[in-house]
Amino acid sequence: xxxxxxxxxxxxxxxxxxxxxxxxxxxxxxxxxxxxxxxxxxxxxxxxxxxxxxxxxxxxxxxxxxxxxxxxxxxxxxxxxxxxxxxxxxxxxxxxxxxxxxxxxxxxxxxxxxxxxxxxxxxxxxxxxxxxxxxxxxxxxxxxxxxxxxxxxxxxxxxxxxxxxxxxxxxxxxxxxxxxxxxxxxxxxxxxxxxxxxxxxxxxxxxxxxxxxxxxxxxxxxxxxxxxxxxxxxxxxxxxxxxxxxxxxxxxxxxxxxxxxxxxxxxxxxxxxxxxxxxxxxxxxxxxxxxxxxxxxxxxxxxxxxxxxxxxxxxxxxxxxxxxxxxxxxxxxxxxxxxxxxxxxxxxxxxxxxxxxxxxxxxxxxxxxxxxxxxxxxxxxxxxxxxxxxxxxxxxxxxxxxxxxxxxxxxxxxxxxxxxxxxxxxxxxxxxxxxxxxxxxxxxxxxxxxxxxxxxxxxxxxxxxxxxxxxx
Amino acid sequence: xxxxxxxxxxxxxxxxxxxxxxxxxxxxxxxxxxxxxxxxxxxxxxxxxxxxxxxxxxxxxxxxxxxxxxxxxxxxxxxxxxxxxxxxxxxxxxxxxxxxxxxxxxxxxxxxxxxxxxxxxxxxxxxxxxxxxxxxxxxxxxxxxxxxxxxxxxxxxxxxxxxxxxxxxxxxxxxxxxxxxxxxxxxxxxxxxxxxxxxxxxxxxxxxxxxxxxxxxxxxxxxxxxxxxxxxxxxxxxxx
Numbered sequence: 001x002x003x004x005x006x007x008x009x010x011x012x013x014x015x016x017x018x019x020x021x022x023x024x025x026x027x028x029x030x031x032x033x034x035x036x037x038x039x040x041x042x043x044x045x046x047x048x049x050x051x052x053x054x055x056x057x058x059x060x061x062x063x064x065x066x067x068x069x070x071x072x073x074x075x076x077x078x079x080x081x082x083x084x085x086x087x088x089x090x091x092x093x094x095x096x097x098x099x100x101x102x103x104x105x106x107x108x109x110x111x112x113x114x115x116x117x118x119x120x121x122x123x124x125x126x127x128x129x130x131x132x133x134x135x136x137x138x139x140x141x142x143x144x145x146x147x148x149x150x151x152x153x154x155x156x157x158x159x160x161x162x163x164x165x166x167x168x169x170x171x172x173x174x175x176x177x178x179x180x181x182x183x184x185x186x187x188x189x190x191x192x193x194x195x196x197x198x199x200x201x202x203x204x205x206x207x208x209x210x211x212x213x214x215x216x217x218x219x220x221x222x223x224x225x226x227x228x229x230x231x232x233x234x235x236x237x238x239x240x241x242x243x244x245x246x247x248x249x250x251x252x253x254x255x256x257x258x259x260x261x262x263x264x265x266x267x268x269x270x271x272x273x274x275x276x277x278x279x280x281x282x283x284x285x286x287x288x289x290x291x292x293x294x295x296x297x298x299x300x301x302x303x304x305x306x307x308x309x310x311x312x313x314x315x316x317x318x319x320x321x322x323x324x325x326x327x328x329x330x331x332x333x334x335x336x337x338x339x340x341x342x343x344x345x346x347x348x349x350x351x352x353x354x355x356x357x358x359x360x361x362x363x364x365x366x367x368x369x370x371x372x373x374x375x376x377x378x379x380x381x382x383x384x385x386x387x388x389x390x391x392x393x394x395x396x397x398x399x400x401x402x403x404x405x406x407x408x409x410x411x412x413x414x415x416x417x418x419x420x421x422x423x424x425x426x427x428x429x430x431x432x433x434x435x436x437x438x439x440x441x442x443x444x445x446x447x448x449x450x451x452x453x454x455x456x457x458x459x460x461x462x463x464x465x466x467x468x469x470x471x472x
Numbered sequence: 473x474x475x476x477x478x479x480x481x482x483x484x485x486x487x488x489x490x491x492x493x494x495x496x497x498x499x500x501x502x503x504x505x506x507x508x509x510x511x512x513x514x515x516x517x518x519x520x521x522x523x524x525x526x527x528x529x530x531x532x533x534x535x536x537x538x539x540x541x542x543x544x545x546x547x548x549x550x551x552x553x554x555x556x557x558x559x560x561x562x563x564x565x566x567x568x569x570x571x572x573x574x575x576x577x578x579x580x581x582x583x584x585x586x587x588x589x590x591x592x593x594x595x596x597x598x599x600x601x602x603x604x605x606x607x608x609x610x611x612x613x614x615x616x617x618x619x620x621x622x623x624x625x626x627x628x629x630x631x632x633x634x635x636x637x638x639x640x641x642x643x644x645x646x647x648x649x650x651x652x653x654x655x656x657x658x659x660x661x662x663x664x665x666x667x668x669x670x671x672x673x674x675x676x677x678x679x680x681x682x683x684x685x686x687x688x689x690x691x692x693x694x695x696x697x698x699x700x701x702x703x704x705x706x707x708x709x710x711x712x
Binding site: 091095109110111112114115116117118119120121122123125 | 493495513514515516519523526527530531533534535600603604615616618619622
């Protein structure tokens with residue numbers, strides 16, 4: 001008969017389950033806006049305010065009432081079987097998160113949570129692990145990103161007999177193959193080497209932050225490892241590869257056959273590494289693919305030249321961004337760059353002059369280069385747009401000025417015309433007066449003539465002549 | 473419509489926990505070098521065996537116990553799982569069994585006393601759900617009480633299920649098939665299967681007798697620290 005079910009006598013803090021203090025911000029939006037999907041795995045800033053719960057940006061899908069698809073993917077047991085329902089999953093998840101958020105500064109253990117939840121411990125543990133890896137619980141961004149994840153910890157536990165971390169951090173460094181000290185996988189695409197602590201991490205581990213405490217992300221430098229070091233891809237092979245892809249599309253077997261001496265894997269890997277990969281897929285639709293192949297081939301070499309300056313940057317964040325944008329494909333990188341630009345433009349609004357200084361030639365040049373260049377041209381398009389707006393404003397101002405000048409001139413002319421009219425009137429009047437005087441004078445002369453003609457008849461002729469001459 | 477009880481007794485069912493989820497109650501009570509670890513939880517037997525070790529390590533790490541506990545915990549869990557699995561292939565009789573389940577437990581500061589009837593034939597029953605609703609209805613604040621209640625129910629159901637397997641084996645051996653209807657299994661806890669025929673027959677009423685009211689009413693008590701200490705001391709003594 002069940003008598004007492006007392007819990008373990010080891011230390012478990014008493015848990016009065018009061019509801020968590022009302023949070024000033026809903027959890028989903030608590031991640032600070034400094035991270036806007038440019039480097040999707042970076043952490044958000046720590047906030048000193050207790051009422052704000054910090055959630056990493058990659059977990060912002062979390063909401064109390066709904067279940068996101070990544071939860072369904074990671075924990076299918078709750079959604080496929082008949083006995084466990086999504087409601088149960090929500091109950092576990094919400095209670096665990098509530099429990100953590102009740103006091104977000106401390107770190108909760110699985111056993112604490114397990115004791116308070118009704119259900120079988122296996123599934124509770126899986127939900128707990130899931131929430132922890134996604135940073136929804138036990139997430140303390142103030143501590144360095146270099147905290148190793150719990151389940152990685154467990155994986156390395158059976159490997160190392162002793163608890164020393166030295167054994168895991170001294171990988172057997174071979175020149176041909178590099179083993180990642182985090183996940184013990186062979187590093188293929190790119191490596192991050194830290195000389196300070198003698199660590200080598202594969203790209204995934206670096207990006208995930210899977211290294212020891214005390215190691216900073218900036219201590220790593222990027223080391224390009226590609227299968228090209230073993231056997232470089234010649235131009236011919238690359239052309240062959242591209243041709244094969246245009247013909248066969250996704251059938252990598254045939255592609256590898258077409259490209260002599262390369263396995264499927266190598267073909268795929270190399271194709272992905274070609275920076276214009278995504279754009280090239282669109283070319284498959286066009287019949288002029290062959291021309292494009294050779295064209296992009298040259299562009300590809302130049303492209304690679306252009307990538308490496310970024311990749312060799314001593315700042316590993318830039319290297320990370322370049323690497324990620326190359327992997328993620330141009331559309332994603334484009335969206336990311338645009339988002340970054342909009343935030344930058346908002347931040348730098350007063351200094352608009354900088355946009356105008358971009359000469360149009362360089363803008364066009366950049367726009368002419370392929371996909372990664374496509375990213376920058378998009379960013380330039382943004383600035384060009386701004387410049388255009390400025391131009392239009394200027395034009396409007398100029399037009400205004402001109403119209404004002406015209407108005408003034410017109411007024412001038414009008415006044416002058418009026419003046420001329422007045423003068424004209426005067427002239428007319430004067431001429432009329434003159435006519436009148438003329439007429440009067442004529443009349444006077446006539447009367448004088450009559451008087452003279454009526455008086456002496458002999459003295460007529462000279463006066464008559466005189467009169468004639470006067471009349472003429 | 474009504475199937476005679478005897479026929480139900482004759483159709484054995486493969487052993488399993490008579491609940492919606494086939495979970496095993498695991499009880500741990502380990503003492504090493506003066507440190508005592510007591511725990512009780514439910515386990516899913518379909519989890520792979522590697523889970524046991526993982527869980528043991530996790531628990532030891534979380535509770536900061538000495539690492540010697542890991543093997544002990546793992547062993548204990550595994551032996552209980554093995555016992556469960558040994559019953560699994562066998563038959564058990566599923567009669568119309570309504571058994572009383574008794575709760576008499578103390579979790580931290582909360583004391584719970586209750587008794588209720590449970591239908592063993594209902595393979596969709598859910599002790600976890602019962603525990604959740606119980607805590608909600610009784611406004612129990614301590615979140616550890618729920619799992620303890622679910623565990624207690626499960627443990628009793630497990631015992632009864634084992635009993636039915638044992639009795640099925642016995643009855644088969646002694647060839648009591650025909651008289652199975654009269655056979656009422658008695659579990660360790662004294663829970664006698666209620667005879668439905670008598671209970672719902674024409675001679676008695678469905679309403680519970682007055683003297684049984686107190687028994688079937690749930691009692692939840694909050695203890696003070698001294699009472700808790702006193703009870704714990706008593707338990708230690710009875711354990712030794």
